[in-house]
Amino acid sequence: NAGVTQTPKFQVLKTGQSMTLQCAQDMNHNSMYWYRQDPGMGLRLIYYSASEGTTDKGEVPNGYNVSRLNKREFSLRLESAAPSQTSVYFCASSEARRRDSPLHFGNGTRLTVT
Amino acid sequence: KQEVTQIPAALSVPEGENLVLNCSFTDSAIYNLQWFRQDPGKGLTSLLLIQSSQREQTSGRLNASLDKSSGRSTLYIAASQPGDSATYLCAVDNYGQNFVFGPGTRLSVLP
Numbered sequence: 001n002a003g004v005t006q007t008p009k010f011q012v013l014k015t016g017q018s019m020t021l022q023c024a025q026d027m028n029h030n031s032m033y034w035y036r037q038d039p040g041m042g043l044r045l046i047y048y049s050a051s052e053g054t055t056d057k058g059e060v061p062n063g064y065n066v067s068r069l070n071k072r073e074f075s076l077r078l079e080s081a082a083p084s085q086t087s088v089y090f091c092a093s094s095e096a097r098r099r100d101s102p103l104h105f106g107n108g109t110r111l112t113v114t
Numbered sequence: 115k116q117e118v119t120q121i122p123a124a125l126s127v128p129e130g131e132n133l134v135l136n137c138s139f140t141d142s143a144i145y146n147l148q149w150f151r152q153d154p155g156k157g158l159t160s161l162l163l164i165q166s167s168q169r170e171q172t173s174g175r176l177n178a179s180l181d182k183s184s185g186r187s188t189l190y191i192a193a194s195q196p197g198d199s200a201t202y203l204c205a206v207d208n209y210g211q212n213f214v215f216g217p218g219t220r221l222s223v224l225p
Contacts, residue, residue, distance in 0.1 A: 004157075033212070033213070035215075040217075041217075042216065042217040042218065043158075043203070043215040044215075045212050045214075048212055058212060090158070092158075092213075099146055099165045099167075100146070100163060101163075102148055102160035102163045103148060103150075103158075103160060103205065103207075103213055104160065105150075105159070106157055107156060107157040108156070108157050
């Protein structure tokens with residue numbers, strides 16, 4: 001009963017370092033999303049993948065890249081981390097073509113860039 | 115561009131009270147609207163989903179309504195309990211392309 005699994009849970013980076021956040025879902029959903037959550041800003045969409053093989057920019061894509069590795073996995077990469085990328089990152093999935101499909105979230109990755 | 119707002123930003127009530135949380139959105143062309151709960155340091159948990167053709171959904175002590183024409187949704191919590199303390203967020207699904215979230219209402223239920 002895993003749902004959406006994110007790794008790592010916590011990460012501290014120095015400015016300029018790179019890292020990849022991993023996300024996997026076991027619900028056979030077509031659509032997957034990456035959000036960041038900042039105090040006072042709410043949840044903002046970074047990238048999404050409507051289906052395997054496709055990715056699209058969201059509201060705040062600059063400084064990030066994504067890969068939809070297969071139907072289960074959607075990774076988020078920071079090529080050169082900046083302090084402005086300090087945030088909590090959430091991965092989510094849904095069966096977006098069904099109107100009754102809720103959005104399922106992972107537990108988040110808390111990232112600090114110093 | 116879809117914008118979602120929530121009122122109030124924070125709410126503190128004594129245990130047992132009934133309460134209403136409000137969500138407003140600017141573009142009525144939505145697939146559905148969802149209400150989520152977020153506990154500190156945790157991810158979001160889906161509480162209720164209302165499809166665009168529906169007016170309300172109920173789960174236990176929770177009832178959510180949707181008025182697409184006016185761009186409003188309410189989450190009604192009956193007989194509140196301390197365990198209901200959390201941040202409640204609403205989100206609208208813009209035809210499956212993305213979900214736009216409100217900033218949330220932080221609820222504290224005092225014993």
